[in-house]
Structure formats: structure tokens, C-alpha cells
Amino acid sequence: MRRLEIEGLSVRLPRGADRAFAIEEVSLHLDAGEILCVVGESGSGKSVTAAAVMGLLAPGLSVAAGRMRLSGEDLGGKSPEEWRRLRGRRVAMVFQEPMTALNPVMRVGAQLAEMWRVHLGLDRREAEARALSALREVNLPDPEGALRAFPHELSGGQRQRVMIAMALALEPEVLICDEPTTALDVTTQAQVLALIRDLQRRHGTAVMFITHDFGVVAEIADRVAVMQHGRVVEQGAAREILTRPAHPYTRALLAAVPGVAAPAPRLLSPDAVLEVRGLSKTYAARGLFRRRRPVRALADVSLTLRRGATLAVVGESGSGKSTLARCVVGLLGADGGEIVIGGAPLPRRRREAARLVQMVFQDPYASLNPRRRAGAQVAQGPIAAGVPPGKALEEARRLFALVGLDPAAVTRFPHEFSGGQRQRIGIARALALQPQVLVADEPVSALDVSVQAQVLALLRDLQARLGLSILFITHDLRVAAQLCDEVAVMRQGEVVEAGRIGEVFAAPRHPYTRSLIEAIPGRALLGR
Amino acid sequence: MRALRAYLRSPPALIGSAILLAVLFMAATAQWFYPNDPLGLAGRPLQWPGANPRFPLGTDPSGRDIAAQLFHGARVSLLIGIVATAIAVLIGIAMGAVAGFYGGWVDTGLMRVTEAFQTLPNFLLLLVLVAVFGSGIETVTVAIGLVSWPPVARLTRAEFLTLRTREFVQACRVQGLSDAHLILREVLPNALPPVIVYASVVMAVAILLESALAFLQLSDPNVPSWGNLIGLGRNVLRTEWYVSAIPGVAILLTILGVSLVGQGLNDALNPRLASGR
Secondary structure: OEEEEEEEEEEEOOOOOOOOEEEEEEEEEEEOOOEEEEEOOOOOOHHHHHHHHHOOOOOOOEEEEEEEEEOOEEOOOOOHHHHHHHEOOOEEEEOOOHHHHOOOOOOHHHHHHHHHHHHHOOOHHHHHHHHHHHHHHOOOOOHHHHHHOOHHHOOHHHHHHHHHHHHHOOOOOEEEEEOOOOOOOHHHHHHHHHHHHHHHHHHOOEEEEEEOOHHHHHHHOOEEEEEEOOEEEEEEEHHHHHHOOOOHHHHHHHHHOOOOOOOOOOOOOOOEEEEEEEEEEEEOOOOOOOOOOOEEEEEEEEEEEEOOOEEEEEOOOOOOHHHHHHHHOOOOOOOEEEEEEOOEEOOOOHHHHHHHEEEEOOOOOOOOOOOOOHHHHHHHHHHHOOOOHHHHHHHHHHHHHHOOOOHHHHHOOHHHOOHHHHHHHHHHHHHOOOOOEEEEEOOOOOOOHHHHHHHHHHHHHHHHHHOOEEEEEEOOHHHHHHHOOEEEEEEOOEEEEEEEHHHHHHOOOOHHHHHHHHOOOOHHHHOO | OHHHHHHHHOHHHHHHHHHHHHHHHHHHHHHHHOOOOOOOOOOOOOOOOOOOOOOOOOEOOOOOEHHHHHHHHHHHHHHHHHHHHHHHHHHHHHHHHHHHHHOHHHHHHHHHHHHHHHHOOHHHHHHHHHHHHOOOHHHHHHHHHHHHHHHHHHHHHHHHHHHOOOHHHHHHHHOOOOHHHHHHHHHHHHHHHHHHHHHHHHHHHHHHHHHHHHHOOOOOOOOOOHHHHHHHHHHHOOOOOHHHHHHHHHHHHHHHHHHHHHHHHHHHHOHHHHOOO
């Protein structure tokens, strides 16, 4: 039975945007009991499609052509009041960020109960009873406790379960999931995907699942629609598209999905350029009245990075890997242990440490000053170290060329570059001081897969040419396998397993490593 | 450039700019239209506006030309507004930047000082300063600046607190740049827009504070400020109300102009807040 039908839908962008339409002539259909994955990179129009179906287009966007039908009923020309009655009851949505989608000052139980009180007019007792059974259904460990909890007291995965419970509360005909697992750790992601699949089967809901990750698609989709620049370029059965993609864009996207199998091991230099010995760091419980548990971010961490090699530090959020990166570059002081670079302890003085170790940051949008020219930001480190400004700027041009940017672009401002280009600027900035060690903190996790592959290739190329030693922090095991020689797996501030990456991934000894590898989405179908 | 275009498109900003330009015009041409001392005796006291073609706005209780005082007063009011605002903004930014950037006990210390200033009503503090240091126009201006900086400091500090943890600031730390560079080149330019907008409020308040002092006859009596003129009219308020009303309207319009410019700046510099309107 057709639950949702979209025919030739076009959504117009406001004047002055980079293109005229957000989506053009999009035709999709969704049957009862089926999961349709809409895949595409950022800017492909997948989220706009979802917003149109919810009647939640951002101000300035308008439907220019096409029809949408919900179980045969035309959605065109609905008044805001009619949309309101539709949303939640017949079409529901799960968002990417469960923290921002929940009201932070309202208890979870009250927010959940609101669904029945507002839409069905149930009284409080009855609504709360339904809330409790809904939380049981999404397998929350302590449903009674969760009812009384505030959103910040739950973990990311638990919050997303609450969101799913809320979305399914009124048994909607269509459920739209907009990147619901992107903000979650791999193991949690695997659980949430299994939950969505299970609930969808039990209720026969039609699910439109928006994602950029082909691994997730392989895990959950019945059918797939691939979007590029606002158009659906290919759609069909999941197995068909994943194994025999017809459109070149789909093929490129699939090829960009990294595998978990590591490339052949390289011969590594025996001498260590970076040694971390017994490092520990605890975030103390502060404040007179607030009682908080001290958080042990690093507990006796020891690692060795060999000269010219790449060491991956992998782990889920809260494992202490980012704290480790910040300690190694001197942004954070450790409580105990030592950091030795090139045979000497990391100097306390910022300027001296800068020549030894540099960092590439995660967010290409936040890591560049929006009000200063790109070239100046690359040259400022050498200038502070005493290089004459003219020479430093000349060097910045050379570095721009080295990382694959136009040397003339040094005079542009950060907002004139795309995310991938900005990350290249970040890499050029880190290389400007010719450090012995490069620390890369999740450098590709904010980028689209195809851009991700390009940046990884750039890092590999730079390493070969300049003999860089890289400490590579990531939560994504597939990315680590692409680039790294060795791996250290962290969990709750401790290194639980370390070794050559091929060996660790092929035969993990620690159960945690094993669970991380098993949770990688799409391994079975993609076969990598 | 984009901010400038947004500014020129907003009607309140244009009206405000026009009013301020008019006041500036008065200040600039005062010497030309009224070359004589505005505080000198000009004619019979308390002539109504229009009664004598020589005095289009009439004369005050001492027989001085109100129009001349209004023109020359524009200079004084603008000067006080600008200089006092500059003092307040400089102190406020310095305090707020250091407190917000370093945090910890530096922040605690500086913020306690700021709060100490804020707990006293600023007009009362101003009265004390003027009582102690005298009521010369320079003293009054500096004193107004000294009582107006705490909100600027708090605003700057709040901006610094969020900006200093941003990745681009950390990236600069890793590059070995000095704290002075981080504060002045990286954080401050990003923290400035709301402070600039707030400066318009400080300027409006500074002009009002001077008028209030003058009304109490505690400002410099030897300069032709608008406040002084209002103060002079106080004794004849019931019969010759125009003596106080004319400079009052001038103050009202000037402050309206400053506020409108501030609002226009706010819309131009924070486009996301403006689009909802």
C-alpha cells in the first residue's frame, strides 16, 4: 500500500542562493512496511525533501511544482492548522541531534506524555502510563527512571531512543529519520539501527531514512534513492544499488566508502618520534555546592609514535582520545606522566612547542578565524617564530600549492572556501612550522565521504613526501584502516589494545575492539 | 561591505543617521552662524521665540540667545558623548577582554571590581566624583566615562568566554602565538560587533548624564551645554517653559538619533537577529 507518494516535487530557493532550486523534480514513493534510504552528500537536497514532506520548509523556501500524497490524500495547499494536525499523528520525524530536539528543562516523561495529551486529549495518568510502555518498547534500561530524568541526564543513545518513542507514539503512517545515528558512537548506532528496523517491522510503519553513510544504508534499507544536486539520480532495491550501481555518482560514492581491511603493512622506522609515558588527566569535581564525580579522562596512557608512521587512536566519545591529543600539543596540562618528542620532554613554552608538534582540528568551519585572510592564518605561526612576513607569506603560497589549493587564494577569507578546502588550509597551517609530529583530531569526520577520501589521500601523499609522523585521532575504524600503520584502542581513558593496524583489525584480542569492529555498519553487504 | 549595504537598507538607521548629521551640522557651523560668545548678553531677557526676529528661539532669563546656545551646545553634548563613550568602551573592553580571556582568579578579581562599580547607581557615583574633583567640563566627561564602563566590560567578557574556546583560537595557541596576539588579532575582532552596538547606548546615556548634572547645576557653568540651558529654565518653567523645552527637544532628538543608529548597526552586524522582523 502506498503510504507516501512524491511526484515531480521542486522546491525553490530564495533569490541569491547558489542555485535556483533546492530540489528539482524529485519523485519518490514509500510503501507500508518498507524502509527507503535517501542518500546523498551535504547540499544534495535530502533534508529539504524531508522538510517538505513534514510541511516544515525553512522560511524563504517554497514548493514550486509537484504533488505529495499521504495515503492518497493530497498534501498540497494544506493550511498551517491542517499541517499541525498531520504532524506527529500521521507523519513523525526523528532528528539528528537528540539533545537539541528535546526540551532541556522538561522531564522526559512529561514531554513524551504531551504527545497523547495534545493529540488525543488523554488525561495525565493515562498519558504517563502510555509513555512508560513506549519507553519499554524502545528498550531503555530503566524506563521508570528515564520518565523522571531530564534530557541531559540521559546518554546520546538513550535520548535518541526517547525521540524514537516519541515519534512512534501515535503510530504514524510515515516516519522520517533525518540522520538519526550520525551523532552517535558506532556501537550505539548499531543498536539504534536494530531498534528502528525492529519497531518498523512490528508496526508496519513506512520509514524514510535520510543518511550520508552507505554503511548505514547497507544495514537498514529495503530501497535506496541516491540524490545529487537536488535530483534523484538513481533509485531501486537496496541490494541492487549496493552491488550493481548504474549511475556514475552512486559508483563514486560507493567507491569512496573505505573498507576495514588495512593496506599491506609498511616497514616502520625503529626510532620513536613521540613517546607518551604514563599520562594521566582527571577533570576535577569543581564547585562548592555542586557535587560532581571527578572524570578520569586519561589513566596511565602510554603510546609510541614511530618516525614517519601514522598511529591511530580510536575510541568512542568519552574514551579520552581528544584529551590525549590536547595534552600532546600542550593545550592541556596533564596531571602525571610525560610526553617526549624527539628525545626531549615537550617544552612548556608555547613558541618552542609549536615547532615540534602541530594540530589539525576537527571542524573546518570553527578552526579558521572568519575575519582574517586564509594566507595570514597560515603565515602567522612562522611570523611569530621570527620569519620575516614577506617570506612567510611566500611560504604560505607554496604550502597552498602543496595541499592542492590555488596559491592565489591566500588573500581570500575562510567563508569563500568549501569544507574540504578549509580542512586543506588547516593542514597547510599545521605544516607551516615544519613540526616533527602532526596531531590530527578527527580531521575528516565533519566532511562528506568523497571529500573525506580526498583529504585522506592528501595526508597520505604528504606523509610520503615530507616523512610526516602523524598521531591520528578518530572514532571511525574504516578511516583509521585507510591511513594508519599502527593503532591504539582507547576506552574510558585507558589503552585497551595496541599494535599493527592490520593485525589488530584482523584478529582483535580485546572484547571491546571486537565489539567496535562488529558494530561498523554495512560490513556484511559491502563485504569490506 | 555586506554589513554596510544592510545598514543603508534599514529605515531606522537612515533616520537616525540623518538626525545625527543634523546635530553634527549644528556643531560644525556654530562658530559661523553665531560667532559671538553664546554666553554673552544678547538682548532683553525672556523674549518668546518669534517675538523678536533677531532671536528666532528667544532669549533665556539672563538675556542670552537660545539659538546660539543650542548650536554651541551641540558641540559640547557631542564631545561629551563621544569622549565619555570612548573612555568607557576602552576601559570596558580592556577589563572584559582580560577577564574573559584568562578566566580563573583574574576573572574573579576583575569582575568583583566591575560589580563594585555596578552596585552603586551610576548617577550617584558621578555626583561623588564631581563633588570631589570639581565640575570642569573635562572632569565631568572623564567622570561620565568612569561610571559607564561596567556593562561594556561584562558584555566583552561574555563574548570572550565563548570565543576563547573556539577551535581557531586554540589553533593559534598551538601555532605558538602570544596571548597579546590572540586577544587583539583573533578574539577581539570577533567580539567587537555587539560592543559597537552597545556603545551607542553608552553614548546616549552619557549625553543624558551630563544634562542631568547640568540641570542640578553641577556641571561646568562656563560652557553652553544643553543641560545648562535646561537648568537655567527651571526657575521660569511655569511661565517661560520654552527655555527648558527647546534644549530638551534637542536632547530627545539626539538620543533618538543615537539609538536608531545603534539599532541599525545591530541589524547590520547581527543579520540573523534582524531577519525575523
